[in-house]
Each structure stands twice: as structure tokens, then as C-alpha cells.
Amino acid sequence: MIIRTKTKIKIAHTAQCFVMSARSMLGRGPIAHCRRGGLNWRLDLREGIDFSVFLLGKFEPSVINAYRRLIAPGSTVIDIGANIGSHTLPLAAQVGASGRVVAVEPTLYAFERLVEHIALNPDIASHVTPIQMMLMGSPQAKLATAIESSWPLETPEGAHGEHAGVAKATTGAAVGTLNDLVANLSLDRVDVVKLDVDGYDVEVLRGAKDVLTEFRPIVFFEHSPYVIREKGYRAEELSEILQSAGYTFHDLLGRPLPNGGTELPDIETGAGINLLALPTPSRG
Secondary structure, eight states, rough: OOOOOHHHHHHHHHHHHHHHHHHHHTTTOOOEEETTTEEEEEEEEHHHHHHHHHHHHSSHHHHHHHHHHHHHHEEEEESOOOOOOOTTHHHHHHHHHSEEEEEEEHHHHHHHHHHHHTTTOOOHHEEEEEEEEOOSSTTSSSSOOOEEEOSSOOOOOOTEEEEEEEEEEEEEEEEHHHHHHHHHHTOOOOOEEEOOTOOOOHHHHHHOOOHHHHHHEEEEEEOOOOHHTTTOOHHHHHHHHHHHHTTTETTTTBBBBBHHOOOOOOOOOOEEEEHHHHHHHHOO
């Protein structure tokens, strides 16, 4: 069963009330300096992503578990839509010192917290490269002034009507393509791409075709068609780009989706599901 994002936030808010009450009795506020999953965090328990890391030890546990199955030490990973580092840090721990993680985040709010979390973990900081950038289909594309990158558990006025996200400014962000980013960093391999950009998926993939065909990375992505449509794109283009590059679609356990992995599921408005796009073994 796929649960709508707003429902997840309501459930988390209920748990948060108990946690915050207990912390208050101990004289503690909403900011928690803690260690979770072998990593150091500075978490704002008023935020949904932070609270998940605090309570569960990780954000999106099924995705983190898939990393452990599918990503080998020494891999090069590009985390697109890195936010506060909730995936960047576990990815860096997974690839180890012989690997590399490039963490791309456009909003200033999330990027500053991403950099802070990397600094809190010196063992992984040496192989993580944070970049404040919005990846698009062209380097001449217009930078969005604000993008949703905060999910408060008490939804404020002005939050997104379906997924309850709050837009944050992209002040200081550059615009570029994934193809150019990989070339500029002189990466000789890209093993995995994690894509979670709240509707800009099509833009990112338009500028990633060379990377997809040359390096054949595993792609983790959140399938949420309504958000893509809200940003003005055809949701079907995501599937078209990946399939034309020789990819099929799978669940996080690696099982093909219908018709040999050529069909993405219908997802109701307000919901999303994490999936895999896997390169076919041979391009012929």
C-alpha cells in the first residue's frame, strides 16, 4: 500500500508530540545532537526528514536497505536532491573511503545543513563533494527561485497543498546539467544516481542522457507523476528517457515491474513510491 505524503506527516506528527513532551520534561529542546546509523547528526525534530532519522535511525529505510544490497564499496554515487544529507551520509558510509559521493542540492537552507552534516562526520567528509546546484536540461535553463526542501511536521500556511512541503530559496545555486557536472569533475565512473527532485526529474534526465548511455548507472528515483505535472512536464517523459537509454523499472527488491519492467505504476495524487531503473545487461 502506498501512503500519501500528508498521511505520513500526520502519523509522524503524532509520534513527535510524545517525543517532544518527553524531551521537554528532560529540559531538552527540538534540536537533537545524536548518533544514528553510525553517523553524527544535528537534527531539528520539528522537521519530517530529521524526525525520521531520529526515531528510525534513517530516512526511507527501504531505500537505505537497498543501498546495502546494490551498492559496492568503491562506487561513485551522485545524490541529486541531497537535501540535508539523509541519504548522502549513508551512501558515503556504504561506498567507503575508496568510493565517492557527489551531493547536489539547490536550496540554501538544505545545502547549509548538508555541509554541516558532512563536517560532523570527518571519516566520510574526505570522499563527499557537496555542490549547490540545480541540475536541468540545459545550462541556460532558468533557476527556480524556490523549491520545496522542508517538510515541517506542523504544516504551516503556504505549504504545498498535497505533500505539505515548504519552498526554500535557491540563493547561491548554479544551474547545470548532469552531463556537464560529471565532465567538470572528471569522473571516470558513475555507478549510481539517486534522483529525488520533487517534480524536476524530467529536467534532470534531459541533461543526463550521455551519463546514462556511457556509464549505465543504477538509478534510484521517487515516482510521483503528479508533482512532475505540476512543474509543467509530461510525467511520461521520465519513462521515455530512461527506456530509450536502455533501462527497465523494478521495485527496491529488484523485481521487475509489469511487462518486463516497461510500465510504471499509477500513483494517486499526493503519493509517491521509490523505484529502481536498472540498465539492461547488453545494449546489443
